[in-house]
Amino acid sequence: MINFDDEIKKxxxxxxxxxxxxxIYNNDFPDVTDIINKIINNLSDK
Amino acid sequence: MKCYKCGSQLTDENMCLxxxxxxxxxxxxxxxxxxxxxxxxxxxxxxxxxxxxxSLRTSLTINKNNIKARxxxxxxxxxxxxxxxxxxxWVLSKNYKQEKNIANSYIxxxxxxxxxxxxxxxxxxxxxQSLKYAKGGNYDMAVIQLKKVITLNPKFIRAQQLxxxxxxKNKDYGKAKKCLNNILKIDRNNTVAxxxxxxxxxxxxxxxxxxxxxxxxxxxxxxxxxxxxGGSDVYLPPTSYKEPxxxxxxxxxxLVGVLVGAALVWFLIMPSRYKGITNDYNKSIVxxxxxxSSGNVELNSITKQLxxxxxxxxxxxxxxxxxSGTDGNNKLLIALIDxxxxxxxxxxxxxxxxxxxxxxxxxLLPSDNAKALYNTIAAATMQTAAKDLYTLGTxxxxxxxxxxxxxxxxxxxxxxxxxxxxxxxxxxxYEKLEQADNAKKYYQYIVTNFPTxxxxxxxxxYISKH
Numbered sequence: 328m329i330n331f332d333d334e335i336k337k338x339x340x341x342x343x344x345x346x347x348x349x350x351i352y353n354n355d356f357p358d359v360t361d362i363i364n365k366i367i368n369n370l371s372d373k
Numbered sequence: 374m375k376c377y378k379c380g381s382q383l384t385d386e387n388m389c390l391x392x393x394x395x396x397x398x399x400x401x402x403x404x405x406x407x408x409x410x411x412x413x414x415x416x417x418x419x420x421x422x423x424x425x426x427x428s429l430r431t432s433l434t435i436n437k438n439n440i441k442a443r444x445x446x447x448x449x450x451x452x453x454x455x456x457x458x459x460x461x462x463w464v465l466s467k468n469y470k471q472e473k474n475i476a477n478s479y480i481x482x483x484x485x486x487x488x489x490x491x492x493x494x495x496x497x498x499x500x501x502q503s504l505k506y507a508k509g510g511n512y513d514m515a516v517i518q519l520k521k522v523i524t525l526n527p528k529f530i531r532a533q534q535l536x537x538x539x540x541x542k543n544k545d546y547g548k549a550k551k552c553l554n555n556i557l558k559i560d561r562n563n564t565v566a567x568x569x570x571x572x573x574x575x576x577x578x579x580x581x582x583x584x585x586x587x588x589x590x591x592x593x594x595x596x597x598x599x600x601x602x603g604g605s606d607v608y609l610p611p612t613s614y615k616e617p618x619x620x621x622x623x624x625x626x627x628l629v630g631v632l633v634g635a636a637l638v639w640f641l642i643m644p645s646r647y648k649g650i651t652n653d654y655n656k657s658i659v660x661x662x663x664x665x666s667s668g669n670v671e672l673n674s675i676t677k678q679l680x681x682x683x684x685x686x687x688x689x690x691x692x693x694x695x696x697s698g699t700d701g702n703n704k705l706l707i708a709l710i711d712x713x714x715x716x717x718x719x720x721x722x723x724x725x726x727x728x729x730x731x732x733x734x735x736x737l738l739p740s741d742n743a744k745a746l747y748n749t750i751a752a753a754t755m756q757t758a759a760k761d762l763y764t765l766g767t768x769x770x771x772x773x774x775x776x777x778x779x780x781x782x783x784x785x786x787x788x789x790x791x792x793x794x795x796x797x798x799x800x801x802x803y804e805k806l807e808q809a810d811n812a813k814k815y816y817q818y819i820v821t822n823f824p825t826x827x828x829x830x831x832x833x834x835y836i837s838k839h
Contacts, residue, residue, distance in 0.1 A: 328572060328575070328576065329538070329541055329568075329569065329572045331538065331541075331542045334538055335507055335508055335538065338504055338507075338531070338534070338535055338538075340500075340501040340504055341454075341455055341457070341458075341497045341500055341501060341531055342455065342457040342458045342461065342497075343457060343494070343497055343498060343501065344457055344494055346457070347457050347460060347461050347464075350458075350461050351461050351464055351465060351468075354461070354465055356437075358433070358434055358435060358436055358437040358438075359402050359405075359406075359434065359435040359436065360377060360399065360402050360403070360406075360435070360436050360437070360438070361437075363398045363399060363402055364377055364399070367395065367398065
């Protein structure tokens with residue numbers, strides 16, 4: 328049976344317009360391409 | 374595919390022909406990202422939006438520069454009601470690739486319909502508020518808000534999910550199913566919706582089983598999933614209640630209904646109606662009272678103005694009478710004419726006294742000609758008349774007729790105020806008549822107007838004694 332208290336915890340607020348700017352600026356995380364480039368650059372430096 | 378270092382177009386070779394960079398691993402990564410994009414696209418085309426989001430997120434985790442994946446992710450977010458997240462993805466996409474990017478078109482379309490965008494933003498805020506209510510235990514408020522949100526934005530999956538959960542909590546499985554079916558129309562494999570439906574099915578199965586195992590007769594249970602749900606449908610669960618078929622009971626029920634309706638009208642609607650009428654009546658009274666007060670104030674003001682005008686009129690009338698009546702300028706002119714007649718008749722005393730007694734100041738005469746006439750008569754008569762009167766007074770004085778002498782001397786002094794002897798003998802005549810006040814008056818003339826006169830000492834002594 329569904330446990331309401333557990334389920335309600337899974338719900339997260341939807342992104343509002345005021346928060347969009349922060350979300351866009353904070354999105355600059357490295358992807359796999361960045362990681363591989365970094366590894367290749369490190370190897371070529373050695 | 375472009376080189377990650379110099380941005381030039383790559384060929385089938387595993388190195389960049391322009392900068393010489395080894396692109397073997399890079400190509401593998403980009404291909405993996407594209408594969409996930411293709412998977413996401415396939416899921417999106419089958420309306421498996423949740424699955425598509427997962428695949429596209431993986432694609433972007435591998436290669437954040439995958440513009441197509443990012444644009445599609447934004448589109449799916451938009452479809453699921455998360456407009457701000459969609460915009461965020463499109464803005465990022467535009468940032469990575471500014472030209473020939475469909476994200477520009479999406480952003481422009483959103484911006485061009487500002488009213489709709491604002492409405493959607495409001496639904497997001499209301500959803501967040503509802504979530505707070507729900508987490509705070511204020512479930513009724515949450516349900517009310519969520520219903521509004523869904524009316525405005527039926528594709529908002531998060532809101533539908535939350536409303537479904539709250540309906541499940543309230544054991545309102547019909548409404549919950551309606552929300553979940555709405556979700557599945559948008560996102561066919563929405564795991565949350567499917568799980569909730571399964572749980573509802575289990576609950577209903579247990580319930581049905583309980584009923585079927587009881588001693589009650591079995592009844593048909595309709596499949597709720599097969600029911601069509603419209604925008605304003607309210608699902609009523611099956612019930613064992615059956616309407617009685619007896620006609621008499623129906624008539625009685627109708628009569629009872631009519632009576633209850635009449636009672637409701639009488640006790641609930643009529644008082645409020647009467648109250649409304651009374652309020653209107655009181656309002657009218659207040660308005661009329663205000664108008665009456667205003668009218669009274671205006672009336673008082675007008676009355677005062679009328680009184681002022683009447684007073685002014687009386688004043689002006691009096692002035693006109695003073696000027697034009699026998700007591701005004703006419704009086705002066707009449708006196709002047711009388712004087713002139715007396716002068717012509719050679720009665721200088723009467724002429725002079727007419728001027729002195731009736732015309733106090735020559736400047737009061739209304740015309741220059743009248744003033745000139747006055748001066749002519751005065752110059753010709755005053756001193757002569759004064760001397761004549763003085764002579765008559767002296768005669769009477771020596772005859773001890775002090776009554777006549779006082780009169781002559783007083784008239785002589787009036788005509789010629791330089792005649793100190795007339796003043797002196799006037800005072801003496803009154804002294805003889807024992808009229809001290811009149812005597813003092815003429816002695817005072819001597820003291821004031823003739824300080825070097827030989828009569829001053831006697832005058833001063835008499836004044837000091839009386």
